Amino acid sequence: MDDETSRRRVPTIDQVAALAGVSRATVSRAFTRPEMLSEATVQRVKAIARDVGYVPNQVARALSTGRHGNLALIVPDVANPFFPPLIRGAQLRADEAGFCVFLGNSDEQAGREDMLVGRFTSQVEGMILVSSRLDEERIRLYAERRPIVLVNRDVAGIPRVLIDSATGIIAALAHLIDHGHRRIVYVSGPSASWSNQQRRLALRREAAKRGVEIVAVPARPPTYEAGYAATAQILASKATAALAFDDLVAQGLLAGLAERGIDVPGRFSVVGCDDVLGTTTYPPLTTVSARCKEAGQVAADLLMDLLKVKAMRDVRYVLESHLVVRGTTGPVAPPDRP
Amino acid sequence: MDDETSRRRVPTIDQVAALAGVSRATVSRAFTRPEMLSEATVQRVKAIARDVGYVPNQVARALSTGRHGNLALIVPDVANPFFPPLIRGAQLRADEAGFCVFLGNSDEQAGREDMLVGRFTSQVEGMILVSSRLDEERIRLYAERRPIVLVNRDVAGIPRVLIDSATGIIAALAHLIDHGHRRIVYVSGPSASWSNQQRRLALRREAAKRGVEIVAVPARPPTYEAGYAATAQILASKATAALAFDDLVAQGLLAGLAERGIDVPGRFSVVGCDDVLGTTTYPPLTTVSARCKEAGQVAADLLMDLLKVKAMRDVRYVLESHLVVRGTTGPVAPPDRP
DNA sequence: CTGTTAGCGCTTTCAG
DNA sequence: CTGAAAGCGCTAACAG
Numbered sequence: 001m002d003d004e005t006s007r008r009r010v011p012t013i014d015q016v017a018a019l020a021g022v023s024r025a026t027v028s029r030a031f032t033r034p035e036m037l038s039e040a041t042v043q044r045v046k047a048i049a050r051d052v053g054y055v056p057n058q059v060a061r062a063l064s065t066g067r068h069g070n071l072a073l074i075v076p077d078v079a080n081p082f083f084p085p086l087i088r089g090a091q092l093r094a095d096e097a098g099f100c101v102f103l104g105n106s107d108e109q110a111g112r113e114d115m116l117v118g119r120f121t122s123q124v125e126g127m128i129l130v131s132s133r134l135d136e137e138r139i140r141l142y143a144e145r146r147p148i149v150l151v152n153r154d155v156a157g158i159p160r161v162l163i164d165s166a167t168g169i170i171a172a173l174a175h176l177i178d179h180g181h182r183r184i185v186y187v188s189g190p191s192a193s194w195s196n197q198q199r200r201l202a203l204r205r206e207a208a209k210r211g212v213e214i215v216a217v218p219a220r221p222p223t224y225e226a227g228y229a230a231t232a233q234i235l236a237s238k239a240t241a242a243l244a245f246d247d248l249v250a251q252g253l254l255a256g257l258a259e260r261g262i263d264v265p266g267r268f269s270v271v272g273c274d275d276v277l278g279t280t281t282y283p284p285l286t287t288v289s290a291r292c293k294e295a296g297q298v299a300a301d302l303l304m305d306l307l308k309v310k311a312m313r314d315v316r317y318v319l320e321s322h323l324v325v326r327g328t329t330g331p332v333a334p335p336d337r338p
Numbered sequence: 339m340d341d342e343t344s345r346r347r348v349p350t351i352d353q354v355a356a357l358a359g360v361s362r363a364t365v366s367r368a369f370t371r372p373e374m375l376s377e378a379t380v381q382r383v384k385a386i387a388r389d390v391g392y393v394p395n396q397v398a399r400a401l402s403t404g405r406h407g408n409l410a411l412i413v414p415d416v417a418n419p420f421f422p423p424l425i426r427g428a429q430l431r432a433d434e435a436g437f438c439v440f441l442g443n444s445d446e447q448a449g450r451e452d453m454l455v456g457r458f459t460s461q462v463e464g465m466i467l468v469s470s471r472l473d474e475e476r477i478r479l480y481a482e483r484r485p486i487v488l489v490n491r492d493v494a495g496i497p498r499v500l501i502d503s504a505t506g507i508i509a510a511l512a513h514l515i516d517h518g519h520r521r522i523v524y525v526s527g528p529s530a531s532w533s534n535q536q537r538r539l540a541l542r543r544e545a546a547k548r549g550v551e552i553v554a555v556p557a558r559p560p561t562y563e564a565g566y567a568a569t570a571q572i573l574a575s576k577a578t579a580a581l582a583f584d585d586l587v588a589q590g591l592l593a594g595l596a597e598r599g600i601d602v603p604g605r606f607s608v609v610g611c612d613d614v615l616g617t618t619t620y621p622p623l624t625t626v627s628a629r630c631k632e633a634g635q636v637a638a639d640l641l642m643d644l645l646k647v648k649a650m651r652d653v654r655y656v657l658e659s660h661l662v663v664r665g666t667t668g669p670v671a672p673p674d675r676p
Numbered sequence: 677c678t679g680t681t682a683g684c685g686c687t688t689t690c691a692g
Numbered sequence: 693c694t695g696a697a698a699g700c701g702c703t704a705a706c707a708g
Contacts, residue, residue, distance in 0.1 A: 012700095012701055012702090013701060013702060014701080022678075022679085023678070023679045023680075024679090024701090024702075024703090025678070025679060025680080025702095025703080025704080026677090026678060026679075027702095028701095028702065028703060028704090029677095029678085029703090032702095032703075036677070036678090037677065037678080038677060038678090041677080041678085055460070056701085056702075057401075057460060057700090057701055057702070058460040058461055059397055059400045059401050059406065059460065059461065059700090059701080059702090060401050060684090060700070060701035060702040060703090061701080061702055061703070062397045062684090062702090063397050063398050063401050063684045063685070063686090063700085063701080063702075063703095064683080064684050064701080064702045064703045064704080065684085065702085065703060065704090066684075068397065068461075070440075070461070077426075078422045078425050078426045078429070079422045079423050079425075079426045081419070081422075083422075084416045084417045084419075084421075084422050085417050087416050087417075087441070088415075088416045088417045088443060091416070091441070091442075091443050092443075095443075098457075100440050100442075100457055100458060100461065101440065101441060102408075102438050102439065102440055102441070103425070103429070103439060103440070103441040104429075104438075105426060105429050105430075105433075116433075118391075118393040119393070119396070119436075119438055120438060121348070121393060122348070122393065122394075122395040122396045122397055122398075122685090123396050123397060123406075123408070123438065141391065145348050146348075224616070224618050248618060251618045251619060251620075254619075254620055255619070255620035255621075255622075258620040258621075259620070277618065278562070280562050280586060280589045280615065280619070281589060281592075281593070281618070281619045281620075282589075282592055282593035282596040282597070282619075283593075283596070284593070350684095350685060350686090351685060351686060352685080360694075360695085361694070361695045361696075362685085362686075362687090362695090362696095363686095363687080363688080363694070363695060363696080363697095364693090364694060364695075365686095366685095366686060366687055366688085367687090367688095367693095367694085370686095370687075374693070374694090375693065375694080376693060376694090379693080379694085394685085394686075395684090395685050395686070397684085397685080397686090398684070398685030398686040398687090398700090399685080399686055399687075400686090400700090401684085401685080401686075401687095401700050401701065401702090402685080402686050402687045402688080402699080402700050403686085403687065403688095403700085404700080
């Protein structure tokens with residue numbers, strides 16, 4: 001038991017009950033179901049509670065009810081610009097519903113994610129796992145204990161929200177084609193990534209349909225450095241535009257281009273993906289908006305719905321993306337005439 | 339009581355005890371005081387626990403001990419690139435110490451911050467308030483209930499960690515002076531901000547000492563847009579370099595400069611602050627590194643120390659900053675000779 | 677409308 | 693070294 005510092009003088013339900021001359025149940029009800037009590041009793045109890053500074057102990061309440069109004073959000077890396085808006089979105093909704101949110105950072109490691117899930121389980125009513133690295137079996141196991149919502153991870157039977165970049169990618173391709181581009185490189189990301197697969201596939205399919213050529217150049221891991229390093233190869237492909245796996249890669253490419261004195265979008269067009277860098281650079285990046293904030297909101301809403309209904313439905317919520325045209329795309333340059 | 343969905347199948351201490359053929363007390367001790375048990379018992383209990391996926395219920399433990407191993411971190415805006423590294427840092431330490439962290443987003447509003455603090459109080463052992471908007475009185479009040487550590491907020495008597503940009507700013511100034519700059523603008527941030535005051539003051543003092551001229555141009559709120567919009571005024575000042583309140587503002591300025599065809603660093607030098615954009619842009623930004631990640635780590639460590647010692651010391655931890663020279667600064671341009 | 681009676685799952689003396 | 697028993701503070705049937 002502790003203790004002198006942290007719990008000293010914190011009044012309990014019994015003290016209030018004694019003072020008010022009622023039972024503990026009555027005090028409890030005065031706070032949780034006042035409509036069950038006479039107006040007078042409620043007032044009296046509350047007045048006394050206020051006097052002695054009584055506040056129901058959430059921990060005790062949680063132990064008894066199993067509901068503590070907490071949820072957990074686990075992401076691979078808080079510092080990756082893709083996640084903060086998502087976190088923000090989820091938090092916004094949680095806040096509105098009076099929920100507190102635990103944040104976990106898995107560091108992209110399944111082991112750490114596993115540990116975090118364990119640590120959170122008893123303290124939350126449900127969890128949101130973003131880009132989970134856990135294997136399906138494990139996810140299913142945890143989902144049996146607590147409602148779980150997945151983001152950007154497609155496991156049948158587990159509620160999930162997926163950001164489908166296909167729509168945006170297709171729009172981006174159309175945009176480039178409209179501007180006369182006929183040979184376009186896709187700077188690809190992690191081959192195991194659900195997002196990368198989506199993007200690559202959509203691009204390939206659409207390009208075939210439209211009769212333009214796609215050249216794939218890898219940038220792995222998908223970072224600024226990788227994009228920068230890929231510049232030479234991209235240029236060598238004789239393409240006039242590039243669509244990058246994400247904004248970070250696109251920025252790297254932009255840097256590589258700038259360093260070679262190649263004007264963007266005058267001589268080369270670049271499209272990013274995710275829209276996480278916003279307009280923080282020059283020229284502002286044309287990109288496929290991933291709506292990560294919405295993904296967070298939807299996931300949180302979904303989770304809290306599940307909590308309410310206490311029924312596990314097989315939800316697969318797909319968020320479409322769209323193209324945001326800014327300053328890095330333009331008409332294909334006229335051929336050099338020396 | 340609930341319930342079928344949310345608590346179904348979560349193994350309890352009793353099940354493990356039964357399976358291991360020991361008492362609950364022994365299982366409990368296997369996790370909290372293994373040194374009290376024989377090595378063999380500990381192993382056996384833990385093995386079984388692992389098999390059935392037992393993890394001690396933090397809520398029950400908290401009710402019994404008064405300690406729940408949670409802490410809260412409240413920031414003004416998760417999506418502001420300054421905070422994620424800080425969050426990451428704090429979390430890293432908390433994790434290592436077995437703490438779970440609640441994340442709160444105050445949206446820069448004192449009211450919301452206040453509400454969050456209230457909501458968290460009963461569930462955490464302590465809190466970290468980053469760039470708190472609460473007034474001192476309120477902070478002091480809360481600090482009486484639970485240990486509180488402040489980041490970038492200087493309230494006497496409350497443990498705080500401050501990122502002192504002065505050292506970095508002075509280095510930046512020296513760097514610019516070395517390159518021949520004699521008239522430099524400071525693109526200032528929120529006047530109420532502790533950080534802005536630090537930066538401005540350091541710059542002013544050092545400039546006076548070194549005999550160079552500082553021109554202040556405001557960018558409020560400190561955003562990309564504000565930096566961009568300030569470009570004209572900055573140019574009009576006839577300065578040859580600018581030091582921006584933060585990296586976002588610096589980026590805005592960079593965009594404004596690029597749009598006018600002014601070469602950086604050929605014709606104009608720019609220094610950012612905080613080092614949150616990293617090298618994600620071209621040219622890579624010369625900036626004053628704020629070591630935000632360390633700030634988070636120190637704050638978390640400090641808080642957990644406080645928790646251990648149960649004594650409130652008046653700590654004022656100052657983190658110095660330093661200059662990171664990248665590609666946006668260079669020698670002052672030779673005068674135009676038409 | 678209000679009281680009684682059991683726990684929620686875990687820790688912790690106190691005995692063996 | 694291990695077990696038995698007594699709660700931590702609150703909620704939730706079930707009776708009245």
